[in-house]
Amino acid sequence: MYFWHFFKHKIAPDEEKVATEEMTYHKKQTSKVPWYLAPAFLIFWLVLIFTIVIPVFFSLPTGLTIQNENSNPDRFIAERAERALINFDRIGPKVVGSHANENHTVQFLLDQLVDIRSVMHTDLFEMEIDVQVVSGAYLHWTMVNMYQGVQNVVVRFRTKASTSESYLLINSHFDSKPGSPGSGDDGAMVVIMLETLRVLATTRTPFKHPIIFLFNGAEENPLQASHGFITQHKWANNCKAVINLDSAGSGNRELLFQSGPNNPWLIGIYRKSVKRSYASTFAEEIFQAGIIPSDTDFRIFRDFGKLPGLDLAHSYNGYVYHTKFDSVSIIPLGTLQTTGDNILAMARTFTNSTELKDPSRHANGRTVFYDLFGYFVVQYTEATGRTLNTYVAVGAVLLIGISIYLMAADSFVSIGYTLRLFLLIFVIHLIGWILAFALPLLMATIFDSGDRSLTYFTSKWLIFGLYICPTLLGLSAPTLLYLNISHNDKVSKPYRLQIVNHAHTLILSILCILLTYMGIRSSYFLMIPLLFHAISLVINMVTTLHRRAYYWSIFVMLCQIIPFLYFTYLFHALLCSMMPIMGRFGSASNPDLYIALVTTMGTMLSMGYLIPLLNIFNRPKLVFLILPAVTLVIALLAMTQIGFPYRPETNVQRVNLQEVRRVFYEFDGTVSRNESGYLFDFQDRRKQLPLAPYVDLEDLYNISDDCDKYMMCGMPIFNHRTARSRRQAAWLEREVPLQLPEVPRLSLLSKNVNTTTESVRFEFELEGPPHMSIFVQPLEKVTVSDWSFLPEMLLRKPPFHVYFSYGKISTPLQFYIDLKKENSEFDEELMQLGISGHYVSFEYERDAETKKFLATFPPYSYVMEWPSSYERYIF
Template identity: 70%
Template sequence: MLTLESLRVWWRHQLDRVSLRDFFGCTDFWHYLKRKIAPDEEQVPTEPVTSDKMNYHKKQSSKVGWILAPAFLIIWPAILYAIVIPLFLSLPEGITIASESSYPGQFIAERAENILYDFNHIGPKVVGSDANENHTVELLKNELEKIRSAMHEDLFELDVDVQVVSGAYMHWQMVNMYQAVQNVVVRIRSKNSTSEAALLMNSHFDSKPGSPGAGDDGTMVVILLETLRVLATTRQTFTHPIVFLFNGAEENPLQASHGFVTQHEWAKNCKAVINLDSAGSGGREILFQSGPNHPWLMKIYRRNAKRSFATTFAEELFQSGIIPSDTDFRIFKNFGDIPGLDIAHFKNGYVYHTEFDRIDVIPRGTLQSTGDNILALARAFSNSTELKDPENHASGHAIFYDFLGLFVIEYTEDTGKIINTAVVVVALVLVAISLWCIAEDSFISICSVFKLFSLIFILHLVGWILALALPLLVAVALDSAASPMTWFTNKWLVLGLYACPALFGLSVPTILYLSISRNDKVSHPYRLQLVYHAHTLILSVACIALTFVGIRSSYFLMISLIFQDIALIINFVTTLYRRAYYWSIFITLSQIIPFLYFTSIFNALLIGFIPMMGRFGTATNPDLIIGLLTTWGTLLAMGYLIPLLNTFRRPKLVLLIFPIVAIVVGALTLTLIGFPYRPQTNVQRVNFLQVQRVFYEYDGSVSLNDSGYYFDFQDRRRHLPLESYVDLEDLYYVSKNCSTYMFCGVPVFNHRMQKAVKYAAWLPREEPIELPGRANLTLISKTANASDESVRFEFELQGPPHMSIFVQPIDDVVVSSWSFLEEMIQNKATYQPPYHIYFSYGKENTPLSFYIDLKKDDSDFDEPLMQLGISGHFVSAEWERDAETKKFLAELPPYAYAMEWPTSYDVYTF
C-alpha cells in the first residue's frame, strides 16, 4: 500500500542514487532538502558538528606564503608588457615593388610610400596656399593618370573631376563659410555593372599650419591611391561603383567634404562611406565610429578586416565630445545622411598637427597593415547586397569590439541588452546558490550568511568609492602643485600614480576586515568568496543600469561577469568551492582573457589619449581624465584578481606594496622623468598669433592701436614652461577684458579658439608687428528702410585666405537679416551675439560682398548701432614673419612647437 512514509523513503533513495550534489557541488543544500522532506530522519548531533567544524575550518585556514604575493602581483604587468603591448605594436612587413609579382592583387606598401615621400616634400598644405591649391592637386592628378594608364580599360571606367566649390554651414558656434575650395574626386566602376549605388571613400590632403601632414592625412591619401590602383589593375570586377574623394579643406574645418556632399552630382548616389583620417602617425588604425543605425556595416568589417581594431567604447568617447578632434564623417552623416565607418591612425599623437608629422615617423608596416584592411573593405562593400539599399538594413546601433586584433565580435544594441541581462541573471542566481551552500556548509542559517554578505558588500562598496576617490585625489594634488601631465612622456607613470591607489582603495576595506574578523562560524575562504560575490553584485547592478540607459560600452561589465560565471559553475561542479582556496585556481584562470582584453583596450586608449592632453586646452585638469581612464581600466582588469591577495599570509603587509609604489613614482615625477616635454618627440604646443590691432570709434577716431602676441595655450601648464626662456613678465590673461571688448579683444581664429577665449593670454609688444598685409573692409552703403524700420549696411571684404567677421549689436539693436546663414540670427536660444563668421577661400580670391540689416525700437540710426570686427590671418608659411617675431620664435625652448602666424585685427563702430 502506498503511504506517505513510503514516498519519503523512495524520494530519499532517489536523491542518493542520482547524486545531484555532483552537479551543483552543494552537498548540504541537498541534505537540507532531504531534511525538509523527511524530518524524522537522522539529525546531526550538536557536539560532533562543533568538533567537525573546528577541524574543517582549521583545514581551510592554510594560506600561501606571503613571500609569493609580489610574484603574483608582478606576473600581471609582465603579461601586459610581454603579450599585450607587443601585439599592439606588431605590424606586417611592407610588400616591396620588387616582390610585387609574388603578391598579385595585393596592396603594395612601397608604392604608397614613394607617393608619400613626394607628398611630404611639398611641405605644409594650408587652404589658400600655393602648396595646397596647386602643387598637391597636381600631384594627385599625376598619380591618377598613372593609374589610368595601367588600368584594365576593358573592365573598368575611371572618371576624374576637380571640384571647385563654395558654400557655408553652421559649425558649432560660428558660420563656417568657404569659397573655391577644391576636391579631387574619382569614380571607378566596372563596365558590366548597372548599379548606381556607390561606396564613398574619403581622405583629405590639406594640413595644419607648419605641418607637412604626412600622417594627417597624407598616409590615408596614399593608401587610397594605392587601393584605387590595385582595384583598377586587377581583373576582378565589382558590383557597385566606388567614389574616391580627396578633399582639400578638412582642417579648415570640414569645408570641402561639405561642398562635395551637398553639391557634387556623384554624392547623391553614395550609400555608405569609409572615412579615413588621423590623430597620429604610424601604428595600427582604429575603427572608432560605425553607422549610425546600420549594424550591417560592422558585419562586413568583421568578415573582411585582416587586422581588426574596433571598439564601441572609442565611439562613445568620441561622440561625447571629450576628444578635441572632429572628422568629415560628421559632415557625411549630418548633411548627406550617409552611414559608414570612421577609421583613423592614433599612435604617436605627439607629432599630430606639428612640423614633426613627417614621413620618417611612419613605418612601411603601417601602410601595409592599413592598406590591406582598406583594400579588403573596398572590395567587400562594393560587392555587398546591402549597399544597394542600406535603409532596408537599418536596424539599430551596433555593439562591436575586437580581441587583440585577432577577431571581432559584433551584434545589435537590442541583442546586447538580452546578452547583458542574461549574464547578470545567471551571475545573481549563482551568487544566491553560493550563499545557500555557504550557509549549509557552515551550519548556520541563510539569514546569518545574508547579514554577513551585506556587511562585506558595504565594505567592498566603500572599496569601490576609495578606488575612484584616491586616484582623483592624486590628480587634484598634482594639479594644485602645478605639476600636471607628469606622465605625458613616460606613460608608465600612470601605473604608480593611478593604478596603485585604485587597487589599494579597492582592497583595503575587505583585507582589513578579513584580517581581523573571527572565523568561528564562516571560514575565511567562504568569507573571501563573499567578497567576490559583492564584486559581482556591484558589476551586475552597474551593467543593468548602464545597459538600459543606452550605454553600449556596458559590454565591458558583461565580459567581466560572464567569465566569473564560468568560474563559479566550474567550482560548483567540481566542488572546489568547498576545498580551502582551491576554487581560486579557476577564478584566476577565468580572468586571463578579460585581463588580456581590458589591458589591451585601455593601453591603446591611453596611447591615444595621453598625447591628446597636450592639446586639450587649459580649462580642464588632464590628470582627472587620464586618472579616471587608468582607474577604470585597472578595476576592470584586476577587479576579480586583486582579492586573491587574501589567499596569502600577511595580506596587510602585501597591501603596503601599492602605497609604497605610488609614493616612489610620485617622487619620480618631481625629477626630469616627470617633466612632460621632450624636443621633437613630445613637444609643448604653443599656439600664438602676432596681432596688430586697431579699434575705431563711431566718429572714426582710434581708441586702441597696439601690437602683441595672442596666446592660445594648448595644455594645462600654460605659459609656465616658457618663462625661463622668453620674457613673459608683461603677459596677462584676457579674461579681464571680456566685459569690455568683443571676444575679449582678441581675433579668435576658429570655433576652438572661440570656446577657449576666456583662457587666452596677451603679451604686449612695443615694436609694431610688421604685417604682410591687412584684411580690408569697405563700407559700400548705409541705407535706411522706413517700411520695416531697419537699416542695411553693405560691405566688401578683401584680404588673405583666412578671415573672420565679428558682429556685436549695441544695446537694444538686433540683427534682423544678413547675407550669411540666417540660422544663426533666427535661433536665438542657441546663438547669442557676438556672432562669428569664419570665411576662407582656396583657388579664387574674389572679394566677399555681404550685408547686415539692423533694427532698433526708436528707429534712430544716426548713432552707434554695432561693432564689426575684421581679422585677417596670414596662416601659410609662404607669408614672411617680421624680424622681432623670428627672434622670439628662436628663443622658445627646444621642447616647444609654435603654430603661429601674423594677424591683422580691426574693430569698427557703425
C-alpha cells in the same frame, strides 16, 4: 561531527578525540599560501602584459615591396604607397589658400591618378577625374563656416559592365595644419587611397558598385571641402555609404571609432573584410560624447548627406599630430600595409554587397562591436546586447545566491546569518569601490594643484604608481582590514573571501543592468568579467572546490585570464590614444582627472576579481604594503625631471601663438587703440610655466577681463575652437609694432535706409588673406534683422561670428547687414563690426621682431604661429 558548535555539554573522551581531529583538519584546510609567493602572483600578471598584450598591440605585418609585386598581383604594395608619401611630404605644409595646397598638391594628385590610369585595364574599368572648385557655407558650432573656391579631386571608378547607380564613397583630406607637412594627418590615408585605386585598376576582378575616391582639400579649415562635395557635387546623390579615413596620430593600426548611425550591416562588412581589426564601441561613445577635441568629415557626410558609414583613423603617437614632426620618417611601412590591406578588402566587399543598393532598408538600430586582440570582431545588435547583459548579470546574482546557501549549510549556520554577513561585506567592499575611484582622482587633483599635471605625458609608466596602485589599494584596503580583524568562528575566512568576490559580482551586476538600460552599449565591459566569473563559480560548485579552503581561487584566477588580457589590451590602447590628446586638451580643465578615471576603470575591470586574492597568502598586510610603497616612490619620481612632460621633437608642448596688430576705430573714424602683441592660446594645463625660464613672459596677462569689455575680447579670434577657449587666452604686448604682410580692406559700399521696413542696410566689400573672420555686435536696442550670410545664425545670441576662407578663388567678399532700431534713428552708433585677417601660411614672411621672439622658445615646445590683424569699427 560538528555537534560541539551547537551543544555545550561535556564531551566524552572519544568524542573529544574526534573533535580535535576535525579541528586539526579544518585548520589545515584553511591554511594560507606562504607570503613570499605573493610577488610571483603579481609578477605573473605583469608578465602577461609584457609578453602578450603589448606585443599584440604593436604587431604589424611586414610591408610588401615592389619586388614582391609579381608574386602578389592583387595585394596592396606598401612600398609604392610610401614612395608617394615621400613626395607628398616634400611639398611641406598644405594650408588652404596657399600655393602648396591649391596648386602643388592638386597637381601631385592628378599626376598620380594619370599614372594609375596608364596601367589600368581599360577593357574592364573606366575612371573619371573631376577637380571640383566649390563655394558654400554652413553653421559649425558657434560660427558661420563660409568657404570660397576650395578644391576636391574626385575620382569615379567603375566596372564598365556595371549599371549600378549606388556608389561607395572613400574620403581623405590632403590639406594640413599650419607648419605641418601632414604626412600622418592625412597624407598616409591619401596614398593608401591611391594605392587601393591602383590595385583595383590593375586586377582583373570586376565589381558591382562604383567607387568615388574623394581627395578633399579643406578638412582642417574646418570640414569645408567635404561639405562642398556632399551638398553640391554631381555624384554626391549617388553615394550610399562612406569610408572616412583620417588621423589623430601617426603609425600603428587604424581604429574604427564611429559607425552607422543605425546600420549594423556596416560592422558586418568590416568584420568580414579586415585582416587585422581594431574597433571599439567604447571609442565611438567617447568620441560622440565630445570628450575628444577633434572632428572629422564623417559628421558632414552623416548630417548633410545622410550617409551611413565607417570612420577610421590612426590614433597612435598623437604627440606629433598637427606639428612639424608629423613626417613620413615616423610612419612604419607596416602601418601602410595593414591599413592598406584593410581598406582594399573593405572596398571589395562594399562594392559587391547587396546592402549598398539601398542602405535605408537595413537601418535597424545600433550595434555593439569590439575586436579581440585584433584577430576578429565581436558584433551583435544593441537589443541582443541588452538581453545578453541582463541574462549574464541576473545569472551571476543567482549563482552567488546558490553559493551563499551552500556556505550556510556547510558552516551549520542559518541562511539569515549568512545573508547578514554578506550584507556587511558588501557594504565594506562598496566602500572599497568608492576609495578605488577617489584615491586616483585625489592624486590627480593634488598634482594639478601643485602645477604638476601631465607628469605621465612622456613617462607613461608613471601611471602605474600614480593611478593603478591607488586604485588597487582603495579597492582592497577595507576588505583586507575586515578579514584580518574578523574571527574565524562560524563562517571560515575562505568563505568570507568568496563573499568578497560575491559582493564584487553584485556591484558589477547592478551597474551592468543600469548602464545597459541607460542605452550605454559599452556596458558589455561589465558583462565580460561577470560571465567568466560565473563560469568559475559553476566549476567550483560542481567540483565542490568551493568547500576546500582556498582551492576555489585557482579557477577564479584561470577564468579571469581572458578578461585580464582583454581589458589591459583595450585600456592600453585607449591610454596610448588619450595621453597625447591631453597635450592639446586646453588649459581650462585638469586632464589628469580623465587619465585617472580611464586608468581606474581599466584597473577595476582587469583586476577587480584578482586583487582580493592576495588574502590567500600569509601576512597579507605585509603584501599590501607594496601598493602604497610603490605609489610613494613613483609620486616622488614624478616630481623630479622624470615627470617633466615634454621632450624635444617627440613629446612637445603645444602653443598656439598669433602675432597681432589690433586697431580700434570709433564712430567718427578716430583711432582709440593701436597696439601690437602676442596672443597665446595655450593647449595644455601647464600653460606658460614651462616656458618661463626661456621666454620673457613677465607682462603676460589673461584676457578674461577684456572679454567683458570688448566684442570677442577685442582679439582676432580664429575659429570656433579659439572662440570657445578665448577666456583662457593670454596677451603679451610688444613695443615694436608688428609688420603685417598686408591688411584686410573693408569698404563700405553703401548705407541705405528703408522707411517701409524701418531698417537700414549696410553693404560692404572685404578683401584680404585666405583666412578671415567677421564679427557683428548690434548695440543696445538694435537688432540684426537680415544679412547675406546664413539667416539661422541670427536666431542665436550675438556677437555673430562668420569665418570666411578661400582657396582657388580670391575675389573679394561682398555682403550686407540689415539693422532695425526701436526709434528708427540711423544716424547714430548702431553696431560694432570686427574684421580679423590671418596669414597662416609660411608663404607670408614673419617680421624680424617675431623671429627674434620665436627663437627664445625652448626646444621641447612647438609653436603654431601666424601673423593676424584685427580692426574694430563702429557704424
